Amino acid sequence: MKRCDWALASTAETEYHDAEWGVPSWDDSHLFEMITLEGAQAGLSWSTILNKRQGYRRAFREFDPAKVARFTAAKVEKLLGDASIVRHRGKIESTINNAKAVLAVQAEHGSLADFVWQFVDGKPIKNRWRSMGDIPAETDESRAMSKALKKAGFRFVGPTTCYAFMQAVGMVNDHLTSCFRHKQV
Numbered sequence: 001m002k003r004c005d006w007a008l009a010s011t012a013e014t015e016y017h018d019a020e021w022g023v024p025s026w027d028d029s030h031l032f033e034m035i036t037l038e039g040a041q042a043g044l045s046w047s048t049i050l051n052k053r054q055g056y057r058r059a060f061r062e063f064d065p066a067k068v069a070r071f072t073a074a075k076v077e078k079l080l081g082d083a084s085i086v087r088h089r090g091k092i093e094s095t096i097n098n099a100k101a102v103l104a105v106q107a108e109h110g111s112l113a114d115f116v117w118q119f120v121d122g123k124p125i126k127n128r129w130r131s132m133g134d135i136p137a138e139t140d141e142s143r144a145m146s147k148a149l150k151k152a153g154f155r156f157v158g159p160t161t162c163y164a165f166m167q168a169v170g171m172v173n174d175h176l177t178s179c180f181r182h183k184q185v
Helices: 011-019 028-041 046-051 053-059 073-079 089-109 112-120 140-151 159-168 180-184
Strands: none
Touching: 011 046, 028 046, 028 053, 028 089, 028 112, 028 159, 046 053, 073 089, 089 112, 112 140, 112 159, 140 159
16 A cells, blocks of 8 residues: 555554544544644654654643643643653643633634634645645645634644644645545545
8 A cells, every 4th residue: 555655654653644644623622632742743753742642642631621721830840750741841831821722712713623624714625746745844824824823822833833733634635646545535
């Protein structure tokens, strides 16, 4: 089976590619998880983040934004000692901050899904890339999303991070045309 080139780097990446990457998601907890993980990846490999995913789920209460929004400074200090996640104060604090922003977005827009999916008019953009070099790092949509998320109080959501998020949650189909998943998602 032919896969996107990046999916061959590790077993974890292959499994993630085959089962999840590019599958449209409207689940707010999953969207919050992916915003967190994509932000945590900054400066690191995706394989590192995938290997810590279960640790993130445990540490951040299965990405329940109401629970994470209540984390205290003492909880931040505890998480800085947790080797099952990336121990970066800014990234940990941004997750707590972003949980509060998710709650505000839900109150104003009904759901995080409604808010983020507006940038693709509620349906996935189906790209037809032939090589990894064709795939952009950011797009007009990811720049608009980044700007709106920042305005809503989110952190670690630059245009490149937003594009990776869009790919992960199926807002864009960036599986290569030669990849068996391209037609499936």
